[in-house]
Amino acid sequence: MDLMLTLVSGIAWTVVYVEAIRVGLRDRTYAMPVAALALNFAWESTYAVRELSVGVSAQGVVNVVWAVADLAIVYTYLRFGRAELPEFVTRPLFATWSVLIFGTGFAVQWLFLAHFGMHDATRYSAFLQNLLMSGLFIGLYTARQGPHGQSLTIAVAKWLGTLAPTLLFGVVEDAPFILGLGILCSVFDLAYIGLLLRPRFARVRSLPAPSR
Structure with missing residues (x-):
């Protein structure tokens, strides 16, 4: 059971990253909210280094792969992100903001690590950042007034990628705090999936009835 849930999570999140890169390049935008992207990149980079510093492990290799994928998403943000901001946001201001938000992502991860230790911090x-991400995806949909730079594949894979470790850590390992956070993530993820599905349902309802 543990291995199956771990594999589901690993595969689902890999799908999220690959699809986010594809959609970002296709739509000339970034497909993951920047605050969530900063935290994700910092998490995977930090724990890839920590895992591999004590020896090669499957999780350490996966974290390296995810961190490299995150770098590609970071590129789409740096390449296209400024175009979505008001005109007064100059290149130097955008660069300063980007350094600040990505630097904060690393600071947050290191503070968790210093306070909770490796096991709990991870x-x-x-x-917590998954819950933030779940809310930010809904905010991204609202800010862009539609699904530009987003996809149902990302939404469903993100939900499954978080649901699997929720079951593993929250249920199998009996961690109520993580279970509660995971349930909240699912609530927001399903709401986001509903937003992306809504136009499809609207198109179906608007189709003319078949003639007899």
Whole structure:
């Protein structure tokens, strides 16, 4: 059971990253909210280094792969992100803001690590930033007034990628705090999936009835 849930989570999140890169390049935008992207990149970079510093492990290799994928998403943000901001946001201001937000992402991860230690920090920070991400995706949909730079594949894979470790850590390992955060993530993820599906349902309802 543990291995199956771990594999589901790993595969689902890999799908999220690959699809985010594809959609970002296709739509000339970034497909992950920048605050969530900063935290994700910092989490995967930090724990890839920590894992591999004590020896090669499957999770360490996966974290490296995810961190490299995150770099590609970071590129789409740096390449296209300024175009979505008001004109008064100059290149130097955009660069300063980007350094600040990505630097904050690393600072947050290191503070979790210093306070909670390796075992708890990986879990607490991951689920808290996942909850933030779930809300920010809805905010992204609202800010862009539609699904530009987003996709149902990202939404569903993100939900499954978080649901699997929720079951693993929250249920199998009996961690109520993580279970509660995971349930909240699912609530927001399902709401986001509903937003992306809404135009499809609207098109179906607007189709003319078949003639007899």
